[in-house]
Amino acid sequence: MSTSIEISRSERTLALLGGGRFIDLSARELDNPAMVRRVILAGLPVGSAQYAREHSGVPGRLFDQVVPRTTLISAGKSKSQRLSKPVSEAILRAARIIALAEEAFGDRERAMHWLNTSNTVFEEEAPITLTDTESGTKWVEQVLGRMMYGVDA
Numbered sequence: 787m788s789t790s791i792e793i794s795r796s797e798r799t800l801a802l803l804g805g806g807r808f809i810d811l812s813a814r815e816l817d818n819p820a821m822v823r824r825v826i827l828a829g830l831p832v833g834s835a836q837y838a839r840e841h842s843g844v845p846g847r848l849f850d851q852v853v854p855r856t857t858l859i860s861a862g863k864s865k866s867q868r869l870s871k872p873v874s875e876a877i878l879r880a881a882r883i884i885a886l887a888e889e890a891f892g893d894r895e896r897a898m899h900w901l902n903t904s905n906t907v908f909e910e911e912a913p914i915t916l917t918d919t920e921s922g923t924k925w926v927e928q929v930l931g932r933m934m935y936g937v938d939a
Contacts, residue, residue, distance in 0.1 A: 798885035803830070803877070804837035826875055829868030832861045835877045842884055843898040844914050851915040852880050880917040883926055887913075890930045 793801070796813040803809055808831045815821040835858050839849050846855070853876050861869050869877065887897035901914040907929055908916060916922030 795882075795885045795889055798888060799878075799881045802838050802842055802881040802884055803834045804841075808834035808837060822878070826871055826878065829866065829870060830874040830877055832858060832864075832867050832869060835869055835873070836862070838877055838881055842880070843894065843902075844880070844884070845902060848902055848912055848914055849880075852876050852918045875920075876918055879920070879923045880914060883914065883917050883923060883930075886927065886930050890934045 794813060796816040800809065800811065800813045800816055809825065811821060811825055835853060839846065839853075839855070839858065842849065844852075849855075853873055857869075857873055861867070861873070868874075884897070884901065887901050888894050891897040891900065902912050904910045904912050908925070913926045913929070916926050
């Protein structure tokens with residue numbers, strides 16, 4: 787059964803990261819680059835990444851291409867229980883792309899199918915795996931933007 791997307795992209799992104807259970811940031815603050823930068827510099831809590839891994843709808847094998855499970859396990863054993871800046875950014879990029887895809891497709895099920903399936907547009911890679919880099923994320927954003935505004939993707 788399909789579910790319509792009725793919350794903002796920022797609210798969905800925050801929900802994918804476990805919301806207030808892990809991050810002291812509102813959906814509105816998530817739109818503020820300075821606030822997001824502070825969160826990234828401090829490092830996302832390991833619990834937030836684990837929540838995203840378990841609840842995002844991305845199969846573990848694909849999520850591991852963005853952030854390896856061993857990275858999360860190691861961070862979970864650390865005293866700080868925080869992720870590094872690069873890992874925090876990758877998790878945030880993945881959550882934002884999922885939220886954008888859900889908006890583009892208007893349906894979580896279709897969005898996740900598209901994100902998790904190899905695509906010729908992305909050289910036979912699943913779009914979600916491209917969020918491991920900023921350039922890959924921009925590529926996926928561009929294609930989703932073209933789809934949202936009626937330009938052939």
